[in-house]
Amino acid sequence: MLWLAFGPFHAMENQVLVIRIKIPNRGAVDWTVTSGPQLLFRDVLDVIGQVLPEATTTAFEYEDEDGDRITVRSDEEMKAMLSYYYSTVMEQQVNGQLIEPLQIFPRACKPPGERNIHGLKVNTRAGPSQHSSPAVSDALPSNSLKKSSAELKKILANGQMNEQDIRYRDTLGHGNGGTVYKAYHVPSGKILAVKVILLDITLELQKQIMSELEILYKCDSSYIIGFYGAFFVENRISICTEFMDGGSLDVYRKIPEHVLGRIAVAVVKGLTYLWSLKILHRDVKPSNMLVNTRGQVKLCDFGVSTQLVNSIAKTYVGTNAYMAPERISGEQYGIHSDVWSLGISFMEPLQLLQCIVDEDSPVLPVGEFSEPFVHFITQCMRKQPKERPAPEELMGHPFIVQFNDGNAAVVSMWVCRALEERRGQQGPP
Ligand code: ATP
Numbered sequence: 001m002l003w004l005a006f007g008p009f010h011a012m013e014n015q016v017l018v019i020r021i022k023i024p025n026r027g028a029v030d031w032t033v034t035s036g037p038q039l040l041f042r043d044v045l046d047v048i049g050q051v052l053p054e055a056t057t058t059a060f061e062y063e064d065e066d067g068d069r070i071t072v073r074s075d076e077e078m079k080a081m082l083s084y085y086y087s088t089v090m091e092q093q094v095n096g097q098l099i100e101p102l103q104i105f106p107r108a109c110k111p112p113g114e115r116n117i118h119g120l121k122v123n124t125r126a127g128p129s130q131h132s133s134p135a136v137s138d139a140l141p142s143n144s145l146k147k148s149s150a151e152l153k154k155i156l157a158n159g160q161m162n163e164q165d166i167r168y169r170d171t172l173g174h175g176n177g178g179t180v181y182k183a184y185h186v187p188s189g190k191i192l193a194v195k196v197i198l199l200d201i202t203l204e205l206q207k208q209i210m211s212e213l214e215i216l217y218k219c220d221s222s223y224i225i226g227f228y229g230a231f232f233v234e235n236r237i238s239i240c241t242e243f244m245d246g247g248s249l250d251v252y253r254k255i256p257e258h259v260l261g262r263i264a265v266a267v268v269k270g271l272t273y274l275w276s277l278k279i280l281h282r283d284v285k286p287s288n289m290l291v292n293t294r295g296q297v298k299l300c301d302f303g304v305s306t307q308l309v310n311s312i313a314k315t316y317v318g319t320n321a322y323m324a325p326e327r328i329s330g331e332q333y334g335i336h337s338d339v340w341s342l343g344i345s346f347m348e349p350l351q352l353l354q355c356i357v358d359e360d361s362p363v364l365p366v367g368e369f370s371e372p373f374v375h376f377i378t379q380c381m382r383k384q385p386k387e388r389p390a391p392e393e394l395m396g397h398p399f400i401v402q403f404n405d406g407n408a409a410v411v412s413m414w415v416c417r418a419l420e421e422r423r424g425q426q427g428p429p
């Protein structure tokens with residue numbers, strides 16, 4: 001099987017690549033490429049020219065995770081496509097799924113007349129082709145069954161998420177409020193993260209929570225976890241969200257500053273987005289910052305439902321180390337309090353909660369971190385809420401500006417390497 005041939009992310013680029021050239025209304029042709037990242041835009045057009053000789057193709061497209069088409073017209077855009085594809089392969093590999101070929105859609109071509117005039121082989125298998133020349137594949141069952149996440153979102157947003165369609169698998173972790181499971185959604189074939197919280201509340205309150213969660217459908221940012229739906233069964237609520245294969249930041253030990261910087265950028269963008277919707281996060285901490293092997297960083301567990309927060313709070317004991325001093329002493333909570341938690345989330349080692357309330361704000365060990373990083377943390381952790389940076393100042397801070405380059409590959413490689421190491425330590429399954 002092809003996926004067995006794939007090693008860690010960096011080694012993957014030397015492996016066999018199968019490009020599936022989709023032909024309008026007529027199936028597809030699988031082309032096995034051995035040159036991998038050295039592949040040029042021109043080479044792809046040449047092969048498309050062989051497959052569709054009667055059409056003039058000047059560009060082609062591929063689909064991103066939301067099913068949106070992205071056009072490729074140059075070697076630069078080819079590189080971006082391959083980097084995106086290799087990260088999806090890594091994700092499929094981590095999830096134990098079959099590796100899907102890279103699908104491309106030739107553009108500006110007339111519908112082909114008679115095809116297969118160049119002696120192309122017919123590939124009737126469901127899996128990726130191992131042929132070294134283009135091969136026409138017929139039914140493409142694995143692809144036709146797979147729904148794009150945009151499509152999935154549409155289905156789930158129609159309230160079609162229910163207990164019967166979900167198969168709970170591993171436990172991802174326990175929090176104060178509930179337990180998070182990795183789960184399989186049967187109708188869509190998607191892996192989800194489902195948070196199950198036990199709540200002994202009235203039907204009225206259940207309804208109120210469900211309506212308060214409605215706003216999650218409107219949250220549309222690549223820095224916020226995707227929401228698929230929620231439902232009550234007896235005295236528990238299940239909240240279904242996008243599964244992040246890298247898990248939360250709290251399980252990563254030492255994060256190098258150039259990686260942490262890119263993560264901080266995503267977190268600041270996620271918070272800025274929530275604040276723009278007048279949502280305060282209220283629980284900013286490393287376990288609520290999720291990463292995946294694509295290098296994406298997303299926030300989860302923000303307080304959109306006051307009723308849900310209140311109901312969980314009744315069973316919640318103690319406080320947490322990321323809370324701002326004004327919150328611990330029961331004063332008003334605002335954007336500034338989220339900013340404090342942002343600062344402390346990126347600070348290691350953590351200081352004792354008592355120190356934060358009673359003494360001066362903690363400072364980072366000098367020498368270990370860059371000056372902009374230390375400045376960023378110290379500004380976020382000013383004891384007076386109003387002295388902390390406002391949202392627009394956060395985005396303009398030199399530490400954030402420095403790492404705001406959209407380089408997801410840095411985070412992606414770091415997550416992939418950490419997962420490999422973790423798997424190595426656990427030994428063979
Ligand atoms: P608290 O209850 O105080 O917020 P917590 O964030 O650690 O603490 P949960 O929110 O219940 O607790 O999450 C438990 C664990 O599940 C997290 O630490 C994280 O590792 C994992 N997790 C949560 N959501 C996802 C997700 N969407 N994808 C992958 N892992 C997740």
Ligand code: MG
Pocket residue numbers: 175287288300301
């Ligand atoms: Mg959480």
